[in-house]
Amino acid sequence: VVFTIKKGEKTKKHIIEQTAILMNQRGFIATPLSEIMEVTGMQKGGLYNHFKDKEELALQAFDHCYAINKARVEEMLLGKTTVNERLTAFIEAYCGLSEDPLLPGGCPIMNAGVEAADGQSLKLQARAQNAMQYLLDFIAETLATGIINQEIQADVDPKQTATIIMATIEGAVLLSKLSQDISHILIVKNHLLAFIKSKQA
Amino acid sequence: VVFTIKKGEKTKKHIIEQTAILMNQRGFIATPLSEIMEVTGMQKGGLYNHFKDKEELALQAFDHCYAINKARVEEMLLGKTTVNERLTAFIEAYCGLSEDPLLPGGCPIMNAGVEAADGQSLKLQARAQNAMQYLLDFIAETLATGIINQEIQADVDPKQTATIIMATIEGAVLLSKLSQDISHILIVKNHLLAFIKSKQA
């Protein structure tokens, strides 16, 4: 027995993929349907068979952006067992998303979060919030494990350190977006790798 | 000769002030004229006597946002003569803009920068870019002065350190915007103050 993908599911996947690329550059809310029609090669009627409104499409497009980046990070975490390795890999992976982007437009969490904070979509705001919280929790939990394992100094506050790491990375993403210059990313990456090293037990 | 403020100038000032507050929350591009009319209490015809189009108003609103925040920072730099004092004051001032905001909506450079990166306004993008560059240059020049003065360790790279500081601050602004929780700001502020201290000669 062969599991076949239905025609509709394939089309829906195609819509989300193309729209994700587009919206991360042009805005998850601000992107007009006309541009989505262009990149998907579909008419409005076709799009509305898969999504009840543009917001739903935007949410799924955001989820897809997030999933793409998450997959890259998880790929780079494969086989990394020690806390130091894992934190180093995470920083390199997340900064790598700006150096060698899978997705044009920069960090979708920043893009969606800033746009949704305008008050245009509470749901999108929640998605961005949850995505960021997931990253913060990942770092904090990794650090907490490191403290238990005596890989990380006992006086390190996992939550606060997670905030510092994510803030520094996201800030660098913003600086490089503003100046269209990835050197900010590289500087911050090296800084954070040294920062992590300085916290080792 | 007496310098009087013309009626027209006063009106224009009023428009910019109200629009700046609005646009920093609702978007410098995304805010519709209808909302500007509401907050200014003026009709479209009146607005267009002062600005050739919405983009020009957005640019001046952004400049006003930036000026407000800059004034606060400069105020807190008054009388601070040593490099350490000045850097400390800068970090406290800039973080203070999120703790006790003069302007709802967070950092206008981030807001305008992310929105304009959609490609909707090259001019606004340039403004945001220049504003950020100004801050980076301020920090870098201050650090360079500190090295010359032997207040700052000689191996500190002024530009790179400026990037690290601004990235960390802006990242914290983003985190607090996403989670609507200023604790990220407080954590980062303390972190950066310690960071600066660690660079002293």
Next chain:
Amino acid sequence: VVFTIKKGEKTKKHIIEQTAILMNQRGFIATPLSEIMEVTGMQKGGLYNHFKDKEELALQAFDHCYAINKARVEEMLLGKTTVNERLTAFIEAYCGLSEDPLLPGGCPIMNAGVEAADGQSLKLQARAQNAMQYLLDFIAETLATGIINQEIQADVDPKQTATIIMATIEGAVLLSKLSQDISHILIVKNHLLAFIKSKQA
């Protein structure tokens, strides 16, 4: 030979029945296909296997509405032999359709007639017209028979009297539809019963 109802015919019947109920309330033209899909539990493709377009479905839905009401009237005419009995039964039956409606939404002839007069469906307009003419003819012929039978006064004009009776009933239906109060129906029913009595020979 056994008469079986084919599967297809059963489905078609189901569509017409549900759509008739819906359209008499929401409009024979104005009801969108989406609502028809809801009440029938079918998809568009399924519906279009039985009807070439929405107008054809509307026509058959109207016919079904009319048939339902006609059946009730004819049921109440069963066994009524004298002209007076038959006219009385007709008035009671037709007014009864508003007092104890078989079909929500009021008189389908009025509903379809007013809507179709917008010029949106000449065919529906003709159906409503024919339905009303059938009622007028029934009354007029019954009266004519009554005159011949000497049950009804000879100076009664059958056609004019039919107009008066149907106008009064339909007007009451409209008044009760507007005010959502069936008292208008009751008043008119009693009035018409007395009116008929006054025309007896």
Next chain:
Amino acid sequence: VVFTIKKGEKTKKHIIEQTAILMNQRGFIATPLSEIMEVTGMQKGGLYNHFKDKEELALQAFDHCYAINKARVEEMLLGKTTVNERLTAFIEAYCGLSEDPLLPGGCPIMNAGVEAADGQSLKLQARAQNAMQYLLDFIAETLATGIINQEIQADVDPKQTATIIMATIEGAVLLSKLSQDISHILIVKNHLLAFIKSKQA
């Protein structure tokens, strides 16, 4: 001093007048903006300066239809002092609206009432309801006055008689709309005039 009508008011009046004529034929809800644009010679942007949405325009168009007909009736009531004269004039006037229509499309109360009963506009439904109630009250009050004046028989029930009169008229309007034949109106008019006469004291 000359009282001038502002430009905008004149345009608004023009829009309402043309739209009233159109909507009473094509539907107060069903008429698309494209047709309103045609008959008014204006673009959508221009229309929306005067009405916040189509429903508001529909309401004012209905009010205008009603006002036109009301003016004709009141004109014919001028100088009529006795109750019999006034009721006779009312019936002739209201039936006259179908014989020599000021407004194509028939009775706006019926048109709006039937359409709004589809559930598309509660406000329009209320307007139609109020308009009809006004007419019923006028007749009932006139009859009550007649009873007091001993022009009308004491056993006449004003409210019930008002219902009968309005129902009969509106029913005739419907019949003539369906058959596109005003003879129904003429028949009913003569019938009602005789009916009123039979109620005189």
Next chain:
DNA sequence: ACCGACGGGACCGCCCGTTGTT
């Protein structure tokens, strides 16, 4: 200088009917 009216167009959502697939 400011208001109000207006054009012309872009926006999203929904419409109906057809087609391919099961």
Next chain:
DNA sequence: AACAACGGGCGGTCCCGTCGGT
């Protein structure tokens, strides 16, 4: 026979910028 996918277009609403009038 039924569903699901899709096209192409119309629906009302809101957009921005201009222009005449005050």
